[in-house]
Amino acid sequence: AAGVIQSPRHLIKEKRETATLKCYPIPRHDTVYWYQQGPGQDPQFLISFYEKMQSDKGSIPDRFSAQQFSDYHSELNMSSLELGDSALYFCASSLRTAVQAFFGQGTRLTVV
Amino acid sequence: EDQVTQSPEALRLQEGESSSLNCSYTVSGLRGLFWYRQDPGKGPEFLFTLYSAGEEKEKERLKATLTKKESFLHITAPKPEDSATYLCAVQATSGTYKYIFGTGTRLKVLA
Numbered sequence: 708a709a710g711v712i713q714s715p716r717h718l719i720k721e722k723r724e725t726a727t728l729k730c731y732p733i734p735r736h737d738t739v740y741w742y743q744q745g746p747g748q749d750p751q752f753l754i755s756f757y758e759k760m761q762s763d764k765g766s767i768p769d770r771f772s773a774q775q776f777s778d779y780h781s782e783l784n785m786s787s788l789e790l791g792d793s794a795l796y797f798c799a800s801s802l803r804t805a806v807q808a809f810f811g812q813g814t815r816l817t818v819v
Numbered sequence: 820e821d822q823v824t825q826s827p828e829a830l831r832l833q834e835g836e837s838s839s840l841n842c843s844y845t846v847s848g849l850r851g852l853f854w855y856r857q858d859p860g861k862g863p864e865f866l867f868t869l870y871s872a873g874e875e876k877e878k879e880r881l882k883a884t885l886t887k888k889e890s891f892l893h894i895t896a897p898k899p900e901d902s903a904t905y906l907c908a909v910q911a912t913s914g915t916y917k918y919i920f921g922t923g924t925r926l927k928v929l930a
Contacts, residue, residue: 799918809865
């Protein structure tokens with residue numbers, strides 16, 4: 708069965724650079740969530756989209772922005788990267804009417 | 820405020836030594852409680868969804884139970900391949916259905 712696809716899997720950037728993370732949800736899923744997981748920490752909610760509209764916002768820095776496109780894939784744009792942005796970034800997708808969300812394998816971002 | 824607390828933070832078991840992981844939660848209204856398994860550097864892998872107190876679900880050596888305040892993940896006769904971090908998350912009936920995660924229990928099963 709198709710799963711949530713994230714790209715790239717690994718990304719190394721320098722401080723103050725920009726990064727773009729992509730998420731392709733499971734087909735027909737209308738909701739996308741983004742999470743950030745620092746080393747040894749639980750996933751922290753960043754932002755979510757439902758039917759291409761932002762539906763909720765968590766602890767997402769102003770330097771970050773995200774959007775969901777007409778084909779339901781989502782991109783997380785991160786600017787002015789800081790060392791503390793180094794983390795695993797997960798995307799999850801679900802059907803709004805369903806309870807369960809499925810997670811992608813994540814993008815490991817390293818800022819040097 | 821919706822909150823999830825997991826205990827213990829870390830657990831070491833001998834192969835075959837059964838134990839339980841705890842997830843205590845506070846949520847305005849529970850839409851669902853979820854257990855995930857996470858291997859290092861990988862995304863959370865779905866294990867169970869529980870919806871209401873008294874519900875139980877099983878999968879191989881794992882059994883999840885739910886009360887009004889907490890959930891347990893029971894591991895029976897674990898094997899080394901069960902070593903992972905087990906995450907608990909809740910989804911509230913109000914708001915936008917985001918998942919609120921606990922900090923997880925790091926399980927190590929020794930051969």
